[in-house]
Amino acid sequence: DSGVTQTPKHLITATGQRVTLRCSPRSGDLSVYWYQQSLDQGLQFLIQYYNGEERAKGNILERFSAQQFPDLHSELNLSSLELGDSALYFCASSPGLAITSDTQYFGPGTRLTVL
Amino acid sequence: AQKVTQAQTEISVVEKEDVTLDCVYETRDTTYYLFWYKQPPSGELVFLIRRNSFDEQNEISGRYSWNFQKSTSSFNFTITASQVVDSAVYFCALSEITEGGIKGGSEKLVFGKGTKLTVNP
Numbered sequence: 207d208s209g210v211t212q213t214p215k216h217l218i219t220a221t222g223q224r225v226t227l228r229c230s231p232r233s234g235d236l237s238v239y240w241y242q243q244s245l246d247q248g249l250q251f252l253i254q255y256y257n258g259e260e261r262a263k264g265n266i267l268e269r270f271s272a273q274q275f276p277d278l279h280s281e282l283n284l285s286s287l288e289l290g291d292s293a294l295y296f297c298a299s300s301p302g303l304a305i306t307s308d309t310q311y312f313g314p315g316t317r318l319t320v321l
Numbered sequence: 322a323q324k325v326t327q328a329q330t331e332i333s334v335v336e337k338e339d340v341t342l343d344c345v346y347e348t349r350d351t352t353y354y355l356f357w358y359k360q361p362p363s364g365e366l367v368f369l370i371r372r373n374s375f376d377e378q379n380e381i382s383g384r385y386s387w388n389f390q391k392s393t394s395s396f397n398f399t400i401t402a403s404q405v406v407d408s409a410v411y412f413c414a415l416s417e418i419t420e421g422g423i424k425g426g427s428e429k430l431v432f433g434k435g436t437k438l439t440v441n442p
Contacts, residue, residue: 249432312366
C-alpha cells in the first residue's frame with residue numbers, strides 16, 4: 207500500500223459527460239501528479255500540482271482540468287468525454303517538488319470507461 | 322525529448338529461471354534519474370528503484386538487480402530465480418525537466434511501454 211488513495215476505483219459513463227476523479231496524497235506529500243495509462247499511448251504525464259499551485263503540464267487536453275485543495279487532495283475533471291478517454295488514471299504523490307530528490311508513489315488508479 | 326525504449330513487449334519464463342528486462346533511454350540532460358516500476362495484475366504501480374545518472378554502481382535487492390551502463394544508455398533489470406508472484410508489467414522510466422511552469426520548471430516521468438513478464442509454475 208503506497209498510502210495514496212484514489213476514488214472511485216471504477217467509473218463508467220457516456221460520451222459527452224463530465225466526471226471528477228479524486229486523489230488523496232500520502233501524508234506529508236505536497237506534490238500530486240496525474241498520469242493517464244491507455245493501450246495506445248502508454249503511461250503519460252498529465253499535470254502536477256505542488257502545495258496548491260499548478261507546477262507542470264504534460265499532454266493534458268483542454269477538456270481536462272485539475273486542482274489541488276488546501277488539504278492537499280486533488281481532483282482531475284474530465285469533460286465532454288470521448289471514447290478515447292477510456293483509460294486508467296493514476297495519481298502519484300511525492301514530498302517535494304522534484305522527482306530527482308523524491309520518489310513518486312502511485313495510487314491504485316481509477317479505471318474510466320466511456321461508452 | 323526524452324525517450325525510453327523497452328524492446329521486449331512480453332516475456333514468458335518458467336519459475337526459477339533468471340530473466341532480464343531491457344531498458345534503453347535517450348536524454349540530453351547531464352543529470353537525470355532512472356526508475357523501475359512494477360504493475361501487478363491488481364493495477365497499482367509499485368516503485369522498485371531510483372538511480373541517478375552519476376551512480377553507475379550496480380544495485381542488488383534480494384532477487385532483484387539492476388545494471389546501469391551510461392555508455393550504452395541502458396538500465397536493465399534482472400530477476401534471479403523468478404517466482405510466479407513476479408508476474409507483472411514492468412516499466413522503466415526517466416526523469417525529464419519540464420519547461421515553464423508557474424515558477425519555473427519542474428520534473429515529470431517519461432515511461433517506456435512496459436514489458437509484460439509471465440512466470441509459469
